[in-house]
Amino acid sequence: MxxxxxxxxxxxxxxxxxxxxxxxxxxxxxxxxxxxxxxxxxxxxxxxxxxxxxxxxxxxxxxxxxxxxxxxxxxxxxxxxxxxxxxxxxxxxxxxxxxxxxxxxxxxxxxxxxxxxxxxxxxxxxxxxxxxxxxxxxxxxxxxxxxxxxxxxxxxxxxxxxxxxxxxxxxxxxxxxxxxxxxxxxxxxxxxxxxxxxxxxxxxxxxxxxxxxxxxxxxxxxxxxxxxxxxxxxxxxxxxxxxxxxxxxxxxxxxxxxxxxxxxxxxxxxxxxxxxxxxxxxxxxxxxxxxxxxxxxxxxxxxxxxxxxxxxxxxxxxxxxxxxxxxxxxxxxxxxxxxxxxxxxxxxxxxxxxxxxxxxxxxxxxxxxxxxxxxxxxxxxxxxxxxxxxxxxxxxxxxxxxxxxxxxxxxxxxxxxxxxxxxxxxxxxxxxxxxxxxxxxxxxxxxxxxxxxxxxxxxxxxxxxxxxxxxxxxxxxxxxxxxxxxxxxxxxxxxxxxxxxxxxxxxxxxxxxKNNKKIFKLEENKHPYVAKGEKETKVVRKGKEVHVYMTSIRSHFSPDNIEGIKLGDVVYFHLTNLEQDWDVPHGFAVRGALNAEILVMPGETSTLKWVPTKVGVTPMYCTDFCSALHQEMQGYIRVSPAGSNVPLTWGTGKNNPSAEAEKNVAKK
Amino acid sequence: MxxxxxxxxxxxxxxxxxxxxxxxxxxxxxxxxxxxxxxxxxxxxxxxxxxxxxxxxxxxxxxxxxxxxxxxxxxxxxxxxxxxxxxxxxxxxxxxxxxxxxxxxxxxxxxxxxxxxxxxxxxxxxxxxxxxxxxxxxxxxxxxxxxxxxxxxxxxxxxxxxxxxxxxxxxxxxxxxxxxxxxxxxxxxxxxxxxxxxxxxxxxxxxxxxxxxxxxxxxxxxxxxxxxxxxxxxxxxxxxxxxxxxxxxxxxxxxxxxxxxxxxxxxxxxxxxxxxxxxxxxxxxxxxxxxxxxxxxxxxxxxxxxxxxxxxxxxxxxxxxxxxxxxxxxxxxxxxxxxxxxxxxxxxxxxxxxxxxxxxxxxxxxxxxxxxxxxxxxxxxxxxxxxxxxxxxxxxxxxxxxxxxxxxxxxxxxxxxxxxxxxxxxxxxxxxxxxxxxxxxxxxxxxxxxxxxxxxxxxxxxxxxxxxxxxxxxxxxxxxxxxxxxxxxxxxxxxxxxxxxxxxxxxxxxxxxKNNKKIFKLEENKHPYVAKGEKETKVVRKGKEVHVYMTSIRSHFSPDNIEGIKLGDVVYFHLTNLEQDWDVPHGFAVRGALNAEILVMPGETSTLKWVPTKVGVTPMYCTDFCSALHQEMQGYIRVSPAGSNVPLTWGTGKNNPSAEAEKNVAKK
CATH class of the missing domain: 2.130.10.10 (YVTN repeat-like/Quinoprotein amine dehydrogenase)
Known part of the structure; x- marks a missing residue:
């Protein structure tokens, strides 16, 4: 046989x-x-x-x-x-x-x-x-x-x-x-x-x-x-x-x-x-x-x-x-x-x-x-x-x-x-x-x-x-x-x-x-770190952890300038996309992050973890071409040495924390 | 203005x-x-x-x-x-x-x-x-x-x-x-x-x-x-x-x-x-x-x-x-x-x-x-x-x-x-x-x-x-x-x-x-862990590191049975694809690996690092449907507890290290 x-x-x-x-x-x-x-x-x-x-x-x-x-x-x-x-x-x-x-x-x-x-x-x-x-x-x-x-x-x-x-x-x-x-x-x-x-x-x-x-x-x-x-x-x-x-x-x-x-x-x-x-x-x-x-x-x-x-x-x-x-x-x-x-x-x-x-x-x-x-x-x-x-x-x-x-x-x-x-x-x-x-x-x-x-x-x-x-x-x-x-x-x-x-x-x-979902409704968002409008954005330090409650809408992030991050911190960017229209995602990335981008759909919150590796001013930006002013959708994060006394400040435009400082610099 | x-x-x-x-x-x-x-x-x-x-x-x-x-x-x-x-x-x-x-x-x-x-x-x-x-x-x-x-x-x-x-x-x-x-x-x-x-x-x-x-x-x-x-x-x-x-x-x-x-x-x-x-x-x-x-x-x-x-x-x-x-x-x-x-x-x-x-x-x-x-x-x-x-x-x-x-x-x-x-x-x-x-x-x-x-x-x-x-x-x-x-x-x-x-x-x-490259010539392969034929396959222990010199050809790996790996080891599978024909990649994966597969082109050597997390017998297999007997292109690795005295053995088919043991089991 x-x-x-x-x-x-x-x-x-x-x-x-x-x-x-x-x-x-x-x-x-x-x-x-x-x-x-x-x-x-x-x-x-x-x-x-x-x-x-x-x-x-x-x-x-x-x-x-x-x-x-x-x-x-x-x-x-x-x-x-x-x-x-x-x-x-x-x-x-x-x-x-x-x-x-x-x-x-x-x-x-x-x-x-x-x-x-x-x-x-x-x-x-x-x-x-x-x-x-x-x-x-x-x-x-x-x-x-x-x-x-x-x-x-x-x-x-x-x-x-x-x-x-x-x-x-x-x-x-x-x-x-x-x-x-x-x-x-x-x-x-x-x-x-x-x-x-x-x-x-x-x-x-x-x-x-x-x-x-x-x-x-x-x-x-x-x-x-x-x-x-x-x-x-x-x-x-x-x-x-x-x-x-x-x-x-x-x-x-x-x-x-x-x-x-x-x-x-x-x-x-x-x-x-x-x-x-x-x-x-x-x-x-x-x-x-x-x-x-x-x-x-x-x-x-x-x-x-x-x-x-x-x-x-x-x-x-x-x-x-x-x-x-x-x-x-x-x-x-x-x-x-x-x-x-x-x-x-x-x-x-x-x-x-x-x-x-x-x-x-x-x-x-x-x-x-x-x-x-x-x-x-x-x-x-x-x-x-x-x-x-x-x-x-x-x-x-x-x-x-x-x-x-x-x-x-x-x-x-x-x-x-x-x-x-x-x-x-x-x-x-x-x-x-x-x-x-x-x-x-x-x-x-x-x-x-x-x-x-x-x-x-x-x-x-x-x-x-x-x-x-x-x-x-x-x-x-x-x-x-x-x-x-x-x-x-x-x-x-x-x-x-x-x-x-x-x-x-x-x-x-x-x-x-017929069942296709086009957006996530912002009012139904129950993410623990959601910011449902720019007024809810903030940056909160918890020891070495820094949580950024952040929003995106054509064509800016809020906040888009952050100072007071220090080497040794772990930064969590919790980005809520405030858009409520189909096919308007925003992406988010930070130079040198040991991580991938996040691509955030309308009404959604997503979190990028970033452990800064260098002292410096680091750009962040929108990675998904979202409007004619997409190229302008960017910001900066200043990372200072561990032990630095740069205070934690943040903002966008007129509320930019550095606006006051800028005036002082200009006077000198 | x-x-x-x-x-x-x-x-x-x-x-x-x-x-x-x-x-x-x-x-x-x-x-x-x-x-x-x-x-x-x-x-x-x-x-x-x-x-x-x-x-x-x-x-x-x-x-x-x-x-x-x-x-x-x-x-x-x-x-x-x-x-x-x-x-x-x-x-x-x-x-x-x-x-x-x-x-x-x-x-x-x-x-x-x-x-x-x-x-x-x-x-x-x-x-x-x-x-x-x-x-x-x-x-x-x-x-x-x-x-x-x-x-x-x-x-x-x-x-x-x-x-x-x-x-x-x-x-x-x-x-x-x-x-x-x-x-x-x-x-x-x-x-x-x-x-x-x-x-x-x-x-x-x-x-x-x-x-x-x-x-x-x-x-x-x-x-x-x-x-x-x-x-x-x-x-x-x-x-x-x-x-x-x-x-x-x-x-x-x-x-x-x-x-x-x-x-x-x-x-x-x-x-x-x-x-x-x-x-x-x-x-x-x-x-x-x-x-x-x-x-x-x-x-x-x-x-x-x-x-x-x-x-x-x-x-x-x-x-x-x-x-x-x-x-x-x-x-x-x-x-x-x-x-x-x-x-x-x-x-x-x-x-x-x-x-x-x-x-x-x-x-x-x-x-x-x-x-x-x-x-x-x-x-x-x-x-x-x-x-x-x-x-x-x-x-x-x-x-x-x-x-x-x-x-x-x-x-x-x-x-x-x-x-x-x-x-x-x-x-x-x-x-x-x-x-x-x-x-x-x-x-x-x-x-x-x-x-x-x-x-x-x-x-x-x-x-x-x-x-x-x-x-x-x-x-x-x-x-x-x-x-x-x-x-x-x-x-x-x-x-x-x-x-x-x-x-x-x-x-x-x-x-x-006109310049398209179809295969990598095996004889030109200078990878430090290459095995250019099944006779060159082996498993070498260097302290906690185990290096598997491995080959693939339709439709088997050599070796395809390995014993003597212990928890705490770091195993490197260096897989050389012996094929020399266009469009015959082999893939390789190990269950539970904290890693992606490798997809190895003809004549190429590629390495998957595997840190076993559990005691047991773990399958490995070819991930790219390569022939009518692709489903049979698999093997097993036995992982024993740290400190085990299971000897390091390996082989394929008749050279399978367990063949002798199998006879003994059969006699009982």
Whole structure:
């Protein structure tokens, strides 16, 4: 048996070890419209808007991008897990707590998958969730402010890849560990004891219906395998969640060989409604854990970080009928559920077929206990008993599948670099188009929901090479937009992306733009250091701390002259932007600050911490061109030696503290 | 007199204090092509390339963007002054020194102006220079690797805005201070003593012809005014440099009122060839100063930072015939020199005309001493004597001017939101188009050089409002592309940009792509911790420091299992990417690292510093999807308590140090 596995592995590696099979020729011409037609289809006339928001993970930049479709234009980068000097995210006093973890302040993460909130498995346009893959976390982003509002860390986890996909009514986002690890409280064990000591935790993170507030409701302690992707059930399967697994070989070194041995890995089916019953019955156990929960308040414009010290755990061994494994060929990557909730598609990245599982058959197999043994105590359902059927010869290296809402699935193929459309019921390939090159994820508007808008598909390609003007050794990742409204998929546009886009979701603009927040109301600002008008500005010394209650309005700061700061002081500039009009931010920076700028939206207060390093008169200024007199929006801070007796004074214009002194100087 | 100034100021402020006069209606239809025509003109068919590189400052994000024209697609973000978690810039051990300054490590700056290197005032495609406005610096970026290779700090400066424009043969980049400050070594003075103590330093930074290496050749100690923009002469004026000034009122508070009092400020003409003569004569004085000079080596893939402690200074009072002021109406912003070098255009942002100065007339006025007194000892030339003429009623709020190479100038108008084309010789307006909204800088390919390619102009707008799908309170900055090949300028495309684009230059693709570097040759890698093959990998303990000599190649790390790390250790992962093929980076990250990832290009070595915070087995993995078996590209590091006797072992696959132990475990 082992020899056969090795042969398959060798064959696979021969194909896969290098990049991929490239499309033999640029078939663009044959598979696309005439250039003029395509041009018109992606052209968004100046003054008009895109039709869809495309919310795209930034991958190794740790952020989220907002792209317009069909134009492919990047409308915004939303900072999530990584410090973002542009706006002071992770540098300002208010946002630093957002990046706190049980390890301390982590300035970066790797964001892979977007999950937009749904109601009855349809997009509701409220929130975007995104995973942090490296230091396991889930973030929630408001689609009203386009800001990250909450980040929760996932304990007992090693690479939060299989995340944050949500249940039908956004009851939960999930977090399946990609790298099994020893539980956090039993951690110092030999790596070689993987099979004995490493576990694959899956977390269910509850989401409050109104506020969106997250909490880890429970963790499932499952065998030590790698969870890759996941999807919630829909309709009849809405009480279930499906996770793909690889490395069921439980290897701990050279996984490219050692985790590609078995003919089949698994899709794990989780009956989460059943898990809730077990919790209600008191079957959960609180276990020690340590993780951070960070919440940003729109009222105080500030974040808090709380460390939590225990987590509720369910042990499947004590909770029968909770988990079932469905065998799935060769290291399944994507695990996708069709709009009806009946079909579960497993994309084995080393497999030669695409298996489609039937939810009805799965229930039947469970009822009849049609098992093929168990894996670490969890029943393995018989492959044939749960299979709707296989798509034969679909392509090489299937990764992910989305749905067009017209009975078709579209699957991405990394190795053969193509998108393949196939009929879900008939399991027949109906169309294929090349991608340039090596497509990973794909996105159809509403494609993972019960209500796809099957107009476009975007291919997120892993290899760029010669598609754009060269930019040195490092190239932007590339996306491609196809029209899928007709029988044939047609390439419309290549567009580069920000970071490495893994998964993305697309949603009609109308579902989001109606809730857009343009400003923060000044009267609702509850920041502890707010100044709601220039009369409230002041400078307060508390020992070595100096707090500047400061305002900005076109085109000056108040105060704009400050004296009496001394070396050794720590100065906090709390800047309130008094503007109450859309698109009038002010920025603020101080020469030599060991910090980024702050970019303050209308009605908001934000704080720049500055520890002066030199004696002297230091300029400060507005960093965002705000009016014709923006260049004049500046000020000075005098820093004197420690022990100096220069008094603390401040002001602007006629109230400039130095005005009196100036007269005296002039008289001399 | 003062009353009149005040009246003008009040008038100006009434217009300028709020945003701007918006174009009364969207004139897009009348000023653009039919949509289909425009669509085809900006559509770059999949598989083909853009025609121009547009190298764009990122403004308050501190970076540089590379945009393709006419598509408007962002091809790359080049990290310069700000930490960039995406690639580890400013986080990796090799790049941290690049952000060192005399204040310490500064993680951010505000990059305003791009200057592409020129030979005989024509683009040569070698380097892009960019200024750091906040903590005064100039950076040099290679247009072969698209990486920042050098950053030099500018002492005695407060906001390096009037920078880094270059001389005809890139002999110098300049740095004029925007905020005058007391010299660094005489710094603790009252802010009210501005007129006595604050100075406006201008630095000339020399650039080595071959290596591009920068050094501050000399600083000019000029009166305390604000330098805003600058341009080198060309052709007959190539030995001169021109700087715009504002705040010649020398106000230090509420500048929006107090620096808008005078009817005319100045353009400063600097005879830099003369300065070189004075230096040769020994007229320069070395003065104490402290500034950082940071250089990145492509051979070692590492940066070094050197602190320099003195700077050569020329005092204009001791160097006659070096500097002349030309009066220029109301707070000139842009200061632009036409392709012939004969005309200097000053754009007074509160002025109702555009004055065009004649270089010939300037020389004549200097020869004849046609002075209008002096300003702080520097001769002021008579306005009428140096004026070629004024463009009458051009628009409101002129900011910047570029040239189309066909005898026309195009000027941006912030307040009236338009681009205005006018004939340089005749000073007549020949066309105008609206911008949406409030245009700042503009860019014509080759527009600031002796050889413009007058096909397009890009308007970089300051206000976005309703031009794209809304993204909360914060909106992307917006650019607009116009076709200027015919008599009438025609709007083609709106596209959002990254950060706040101030200035940008555009250059034909052919001048850059031929020099593109695709990989770093492994055999040329001189990093002190390189491993040029898996046989050279090892883990070395030096006290509490652990150095991992590590390699990556599709799809594994070597070593991928490490044991014997203890709490209290500092681990340095020195990762060499063994790939030698274009577009095959590998990323590297460790769970819980208080650091960003590293993104390592083929042939490069990069170092992630990791201070473990917890006992346990910690995953590490490749963060950049590199092959079909990328998900398998991972490893584990075991961290034991301080004082543990777990031996230091490492390996991959069969050489996995735990293999032997595993057998023993299996036997039990």
């Amino acid at each position: 082992k020899n056969r596995f090795l042969k398959i592995a060798t064959y696979s590696l021969a194909i896969l070890g290098a990049w991929s099979c490239k499309p033999s020729a640029d078939k663009t011409a044959s598979s696309s419209f005439l250039a003029g037609d395509a041009a018109e289809k992606v052209y968004v006339k100046p003054g008009t808007h895109d039709e869809f928001y495309n919310i795209v993970s930034g991958g190794f930049n740790g952020q989220l991008s907002v792209v317009g479709l069909p134009s492919g234009r990047t409308l915004k980068i939303i900072p999530v897990f990584s410090q973002f000097a542009e706006s002071g995210w992770g540098y300002s006093e208010e946002t630093k707590p957002m990046l706190n973890t049980s390890h301390g302040f982590v300035p970066w993460d790797d964001s892979h998958h977007v999950a937009l909130s749904t109601t009855k498995s349809e997009h509701d346009g409220r929130w975007a969730f995104i995973n942090g893959n490296n230091t396991p976390r889930i973030a929630r982003v408001s689609l009203s402010t386009f800001r990250t509002e909450e980040i929760i860390e996932i304990p007992n986890s090693g690479g939060n890849h299989s995340s944050p996909f949500v249940t039908a009514n956004t009851e939960y986002a999930v977090a399946g560990t990609r790298f099994s690890v020893p539980p956090d409280n039993k951690a110092d064990v030999p790596i070689s004891s993987f099979k004995q000591n490493f576990k694959g935790y899956i977390s269910f993170v509850s989401i409050d219906k109104t506020s969106g507030r997250m909490g880890i409701k429970f963790q499932l302690k499952t065998p030590g395998v790698s969870y890759d992707l996941a999807r919630a059930g829909k309709g009849k399967s809405a009480g279930w969640f499906f996770f793909s697994t690889y490395n069921t070989e439980q290897a701990n070194s050279l996984l490219e060989v050692n985790a590609s041995q078995k003919d089949k890995d698994f899709i794990l089916a989780v009956n989460w409604k059943k898990a809730e019953e077990y919790l209600a019955q008191g079957k959960g156990k609180k276990e020690p854990a340590k993780y951070a929960h960070n919440v940003y308040s729109e009222e105080t414009h500030s974040a808090t970080s709380t460390i939590i010290n225990e987590v509720m755990t369910l042990d499947p061994k004590e909770c029968p009928d909770l988990l079932y494994f469905m065998p799935c060929p060769k290291s399944p990557h994507g695990c996708d559920v069709d709009p009806t909730g009946q079909y579960i598609v497993g994309s084995g990245k080393l497999a030669a077929v695409i298996p489609v599982f039937s939810f009805d058959k799965m229930l039947k197999a469970i009822a009849n206990k049609t098992y093929d043994g168990n894996f670490d105590g969890i029943p393995v359902l018989k492959y044939d008993a749960v299979l709707h059927g296989e798509v034969k010869k679909p392509g090489l290296g299937p990764l992910h599948t989305e749905f067009d809402g017209r009975g078709n699935a579209i699957t991405s193929f990394f190795v053969s670099s193509e998108l393949v459309k196939w009929n879900i019921e008939k399991l027949e390939v109906v169309d294929r188009v090349p991608t340039f090159y090596s497509v990973g994820h794909l996105s159809i508007p509403g494609g993972p929901t019960a209500k796809p808008w099957g107009k476009y598909v975007v291919a997120y390609n892993k290899i760029t090479k010669d598609r754009y003007l060269p930019t040195g050794p490092e190239l932007a990742q590339s996306a491609q937009l196809y029209d899928i409204s007709g029988d044939k998929m047609k390439l419309l546009l290549d567009f580069p992306t920000i970071g490495e886009p893994h998964y993305a979701e697309s949603i009609p603009a109308s579902l989001i733009e | 003062k009353n009149r100034f005040l009246k003008i100021a009040t008038y100006s402020l009434a217009i300028l204090g709020a945003w701007s006069c918006k174009p009364s209606a969207d004139k897009t239809a009348s000023s653009s092509f039919l949509a289909g025509d425009a669509a085809e003109k900006v559509y770059v068919k999949p598989g083909t390339h853009d025609e121009f590189y547009n190298i764009v400052s990122g403004g308050f994000n501190g970076q540089l963007s590379v945009v393709g024209l006419p598509s408007g697609r962002t091809l790359k973000i080049i990290p310069v002054f700000s930490q960039f978690a995406e690639s580890g810039w400013g986080y990796s051990e090799e790049t941290k020194p690049m952000l060192n300054t005399s204040h310490g490590f500064v993680p951010w700056d505000d990059s305003h102006h791009v200057a592409l290197s020129t030979t005989k005032s024509e683009h040569d495609g070698r380097w892009a220079f960019i200024n750091g406005n906040n903590t005064p610096r100039i950076a040099r970026v290679s247009l072969s690797t698209f990486r920042t290779e050098e950053i030099i700090e500018i002492p005695n400066s407060g906001g390096n805005h009037s920078s880094p424009f270059v001389t005809a043969n890139t002999e110098y980049a300049v740095a004029g201070t925007r905020f005058s400050v007391p010299p660094d070594n005489k710094a603790d003075v009252p802010i009210s003593s501005f007129k006595q103590n604050f100075k406006g330093y201008i630095s000339f930074v020399s650039i080595d012809k071959t290596s591009g290496r920068m050094g501050i050749k000399f600083q000019l100690k000029t009166p305390g005014v604000s330098y805003d923009l600058a341009r080198a002469g060309k052709g007959k004026s190539a030995g001169w440099f021109f700087f715009s000034t504002y705040n010649t009122e020398q106000a230090n508070s509420l500048l929006e009122v107090n620096a808008s009092q005078k009817d005319k400020d100045f353009i400063l003409a600097v005879n830099w060839k003369k300065a070189e003569e004075y230096l040769a004569q020994g007229k320069g004085k070395k003065e104490p100063a402290k500034y950082a000079h940071n250089v990145y080596s492509e051979e070692t893939h590492s940066a070094t930072s050197t602190i320099i402690n003195e700077v050569m200074t020329l005092d204009p009072k001791e160097c006659p015939d070096l500097l002349y002021f030309m009066p220029c109406p109301k707070s000139p912003h842009g200061c632009d020199v036409d392709p012939t070098g004969q005309y200097i255009v000053g754009s007074g942002k509160l002025a109702a005309v555009i004055p065009v100065f004649s270089f010939d007339k300037m020389l004549k006025a200097i020869a004849n001493k046609t002075y209008d007194g002096n300003f702080d000892g520097i001769p002021v030339l008579k306005y009428d004597a140096v004026l070629h003429g004024e463009v009458k009623k051009p628009g409101l709020g002129p900011l910047h001017t570029e040239f189309d190479g066909r005898g026309n100038a195009i000027t941006s108008f912030f307040v009236s939101s338009e681009l205005v084309k006018w004939n340089i010789e005749k000073l007549e307006v020949v066309d105008r188009v609206p911008t949406f909204y409030s245009v700042g800088h503009l860019s014509i390919p080759g527009g600031p050089t002796a050889k413009p390619w007058g096909k397009y102009v890009v308007a970089y707008n300051k206000i976005t409002k309703d031009r794209y799908l809304p993204t909360g309170p914060e909106l992307a900055q917006s650019a607009q592309l116009y076709d200027i090949s015919g008599d009438k300028m025609k709007l083609l495309l709106d596209f959002p940009t990254i950060g706040e684009p101030h200035y940008a230059e555009s250059i034909p693709a052919s001048l850059i792509e």
